[in-house]
Amino acid sequence: MLSRRHLTWTAFGAALLLSGMSLPAFAQATDIKFTLDWRFEGPAAGFLLAQDNGYFAEEGLNVTFDIGNGSVEVIPRVATGAYQMGFGDINSLIKFLDEDPSQPIEAVMMVYDKPVFSVIGRKSQGITDDPKSLEGKKLGAPPPDGAFAQWPAFVEAAGIDTSDITLESIGFPVREPMLASGDVDGVFGFAFSVILNLKANGVPDEDISTILFADHGLNLYGNAVMVNETFAEENPDAVQGVLRALAKGFADAVADPAAGAAAVLARNETLNIDTETARLTMANDMNIRTPYVVENGFGDVDPERLAASIETLKLSMGLKGNVTADDVFDAQYLPPAAERMLP
Structure with missing residues (x-):
């Protein structure tokens, strides 16, 4: 048995057709x-x-x-x-x-x-908020990371001597754990991601140093x-x-x-x-x-x-x-x- 709603709509549609008007079109998203x-x-x-x-x-x-x-x-x-x-x-x-x-x-x-491009390090491993403190250090670098992509530009802007810096290719899942365990001295990444993930890995706030590229000449x-x-x-x-x-x-x-x-x-x-x-x-x-x-x-x-x-x-x-x-x-x-x- 047809519902009153169905009957009403059917009658309305029939009336439209008899009058030569088309049924309303429903826009597709x-x-x-x-x-x-x-x-x-x-x-x-x-x-x-x-x-x-x-x-x-x-x-x-x-x-x-x-x-x-x-x-x-x-x-x-x-x-x-x-x-x-x-x-x-x-x-x-x-x-x-x-x-x-x-x-x-x-x-x-x-x-x-x-931009959030940064190197995040640990003060206990010799990295401060001075880009020069990266010299002589081992840095973990995820290849697809946007911050690492800007490393050559940052080196130029901040005047960093890279001759004794070691860049180690690492995956995103191990980035913060490797820094927390001391396997690397610093890592490339977006500041708001790495800092909080480091804290979750047990690194105290007072041991975390942040070098934000935008604060050191890379506008x-x-x-x-x-x-x-x-x-x-x-x-x-x-x-x-x-x-x-x-x-x-x-x-x-x-x-x-x-x-x-x-x-x-x-x-x-x-x-x-x-x-x-x-x-x-x-x-x-x-x-x-x-x-x-x-x-x-x-x-x-x-x-x-x-x-x-x-x-x-x-x-x-x-x-x-x-x-x-x-x-x-x-x-x-x-x-x-x-x-x-x-x-």
Whole structure:
């Protein structure tokens, strides 16, 4: 027996057909595969809150997030079209495009206005906050790590003598345990990740030293949202929708880090809520909500600063000069600055 609701809808549809009108069309959500740079941890909260709070759905988007294995590996994932969008190191993108300007990938939203590239060491093993203290030391270097990718640039900027520095290739899972056990004197990584992971491995806070590249002459940008250009050209409204949603998601993560950490733990229950809240707060304070962002809004870049960073990379990474700031970053998909202000 047909329900009253079914009968009503059938009658309505029949009436439309008799009048020559078509049945209403239901818009299909645009699917977007998005690769993160790393696993689900506190700093990913802005992405996840945009999803959990329905901001993607409001834009007619179905965005799925996959974890990554370092901010460098994001770039080929997006360039090949395996993922339509991703979150990776803009400096590695500059190098990638300099080697092959035809690659269909560009950055469209800056997230880490101040990069998190660091060497984290232990004071008990002779590493202080002075880059010169790295000389003569053994440093653990995960090959796909964004911080390690900037090592040549940092050496140039800080004037480090590398002749007696040993670089040991290590995997991400053993990075903090090897530093905690003294197998290496320092490691490359993102400060907010390594510091808290070291504490979890039993290293006391007073024994941890942080050398942040940005504080020692390397005025670069950090991780940004990237898009496959072919996808963006065919789906400009979808890309704009993603960025509108992310602006809201990151504003939520700044306003309520505990809620952001909860969104992370919903996807990775092995984590600790207090640790991830602290990690997110550290990322917000150190890298995301910078003075420039507070004044100008989240997501855009200063073109002169980006151009200067490319000149820095020409000297330190041997760029061929095939790429400009306009080739790397495209601001056309960003919402107005008023919609990108962080609390």
